[in-house]
Amino acid sequence: xxxxxxxxxxxxxxxxxxxxxxxxxxxxxDLVMSHTATWRSVDVMERVxxxxxxxxxxxAIVLDHIxxxxxxxxxxxxxxxxxxxxxxxxRKFYDVDAGIxxxxxxxxxxxxxxxxxxxxxxxCTIYGSLGALGTGIxxxxxxxxxxxxxxxxxxxxxxxIDLSGRFGPGVxxxxxxxxxxxxxxxxxxxxxxxxxYGAPMSEMSVSxxxxxxxxxxxxxxxxxxxxxxxxxxxxxxxxxxxRAYAGIAADADAVFxxxxxxxxxxxxxxxxxxxxxxxxxxxxxVAGTRLDQVFLGSCxxxxxxxxxxxxxxxxxxxxxxxxxxxxxxGSRRIMLEAMRTGVLQTLIESGGTLTNPGxxxxxxxxxVMADGEVSLSTANRNFLGRMGSxxxxxxxxxxxxxAASALTGVISDPREIV
Amino acid sequence: MNKLIEGRVFKFGDNIxxxxxxxxxxxxxxxxxxxxxxxFEVLGDDYPERLRGFDILAAGRNFGCGSARExxxxxxxxxxxxxxxxxxxxxxxxxxxxxxxxxxxxCPALVEAVSEGDAVSIDLEAGAARAGDAVYEFPRVPGxxxxxxxxxxxxxxxxxxxxx
Ligand code: SF4
Numbered sequence: 001x002x003x004x005x006x007x008x009x010x011x012x013x014x015x016x017x018x019x020x021x022x023x024x025x026x027x028x029x030d031l032v033m034s035h036t037a038t039w040r041s042v043d044v045m046e047r048v049x050x051x052x053x054x055x056x057x058x059x060a061i062v063l064d065h066i067x068x069x070x071x072x073x074x075x076x077x078x079x080x081x082x083x084x085x086x087x088x089x090x091r092k093f094y095d096v097d098a099g100i101x102x103x104x105x106x107x108x109x110x111x112x113x114x115x116x117x118x119x120x121x122x123x124c125t126i127y128g129s130l131g132a133l134g135t136g137i138x139x140x141x142x143x144x145x146x147x148x149x150x151x152x153x154x155x156x157x158x159x160x161i162d163l164s165g166r167f168g169p170g171v172x173x174x175x176x177x178x179x180x181x182x183x184x185x186x187x188x189x190x191x192x193x194x195x196x197y198g199a200p201m202s203e204m205s206v207s208x209x210x211x212x213x214x215x216x217x218x219x220x221x222x223x224x225x226x227x228x229x230x231x232x233x234x235x236x237x238x239x240x241x242x243r244a245y246a247g248i249a250a251d252a253d254a255v256f257x258x259x260x261x262x263x264x265x266x267x268x269x270x271x272x273x274x275x276x277x278x279x280x281x282x283x284x285x286v287a288g289t290r291l292d293q294v295f296l297g298s299c300x301x302x303x304x305x306x307x308x309x310x311x312x313x314x315x316x317x318x319x320x321x322x323x324x325x326x327x328x329x330g331s332r333r334i335m336l337e338a339m340r341t342g343v344l345q346t347l348i349e350s351g352g353t354l355t356n357p358g359x360x361x362x363x364x365x366x367x368v369m370a371d372g373e374v375s376l377s378t379a380n381r382n383f384l385g386r387m388g389s390x391x392x393x394x395x396x397x398x399x400x401x402x403a404a405s406a407l408t409g410v411i412s413d414p415r416e417i418v
Numbered sequence: 419m420n421k422l423i424e425g426r427v428f429k430f431g432d433n434i435x436x437x438x439x440x441x442x443x444x445x446x447x448x449x450x451x452x453x454x455x456x457x458f459e460v461l462g463d464d465y466p467e468r469l470r471g472f473d474i475l476a477a478g479r480n481f482g483c484g485s486a487r488e489x490x491x492x493x494x495x496x497x498x499x500x501x502x503x504x505x506x507x508x509x510x511x512x513x514x515x516x517x518x519x520x521x522x523x524x525c526p527a528l529v530e531a532v533s534e535g536d537a538v539s540i541d542l543e544a545g546a547a548r549a550g551d552a553v554y555e556f557p558r559v560p561g562x563x564x565x566x567x568x569x570x571x572x573x574x575x576x577x578x579x580x581x582x
Contacts, residue, residue, distance in 0.1 A: 138488030187480035383437035385460035
């Protein structure tokens, strides 16, 4: 019987010829990522009394949340992570200058089609944009993988999502995902893998695919894939540094648990309303909502392409004086590229406040919201209190909708601005 | 780990996410008591105190969704919960609970039947929960994974079994 992408990856990494949904396997991940949570895994390792790592080259550490350190406690925790990396010779170590772990690892060529990657972050699903199975685990489990090289994994069922049509102007991958999350629900794909297919996929940029596999997490997925193709290969060619990879595709007779169809042409720009990601409305239904802050950031939508989309809308214009517009590039490389091309200049001239690359306001680090304030964010979560006061409210949108709304000071349809 | 858990139930609805269970700003802590002091505080001033004195948490669909933060399970332990029963769990919470040594069961019928304060007993060995005269069955955690739970969590399991 044919296998889906997730099944193939779990079969390979557990040394099985085939696996099927529901089966529990011991898998050996190709990479285990930990971010700001690293010191907690170090703590577990010390409590266990262990001193030997299974394979330091399968470990990546990126200090991204609350970075640079904001309190002495953060500083001490980061110091502990740094010392651990030095002591054990972790070469894939990235300090507070690098940016958001997910983007940094992909940019650095540590993610390839067919890889199994686990990490201390639910949005590890983003690695599926390059054909890798990425999934989140806790810090104790990270320590366990450091020591033993393996972890138990349940083989998920796979939902197939078939796309057709073309995005209308002002509509992006973020809108597609908000639509899907609203339609299927926050638990619509719990413990499942998702694979995206259809004619529009070949036109979808790698950056858009990252947004898709990142946001898929908000339907409860274990992992999500945009199957690798020529675009993936072009992205990897610049980054993998000659490292060979096998490539991955589902078998023609793979078994999907269901198929969901989406016509891109029928989509409007979408907004997730407070305080659940599946509370989704077309932008027109909430247009006019007064905003105190617009956040252009996060692993979902602070890639170069995202910043460039916002800059095109804001070029030569000035944002509403009542709005704080916070721009947090996803990584150092993204920030450099946006400097070179003038995108940052445009965004800052429009009235934006630039912060250092990293998670920033998405994780409540800087850009914290006061009681009664309303924020529109390009991130992936709008949970109660996530960006500050429990009396503040968060809406989520694409970078285009965010930029259009920064201009007007109220939630606005980007199609009416462009 | 105790295989028979008895006590009073506190009940939550659907989609309780891990940002609600323990807000991100407290993730610099890993100790159960400190985390418990801030658990669920976004729900209002009467939290988390309102949750003290209960033993079993019953919740609706998709409990623990969102962030992979392991402290969501640790905070519940700090609050004194000895088991969580839900209609369904988000996968990261499911793993984190096992790794923290917090027993969990997916048992929609029980959740539907109970109200706050009800006495419930959960037999992990038998895969059955009891409330009043009614008995509700639930799927047991798979065997290889149950060993982690029985050791009291993954760190304890590693300490007992990991050899370098
Ligand atoms: S940017 Fe936000 S969602 Fe992404 S890893 Fe950082 S905190 Fe998590």
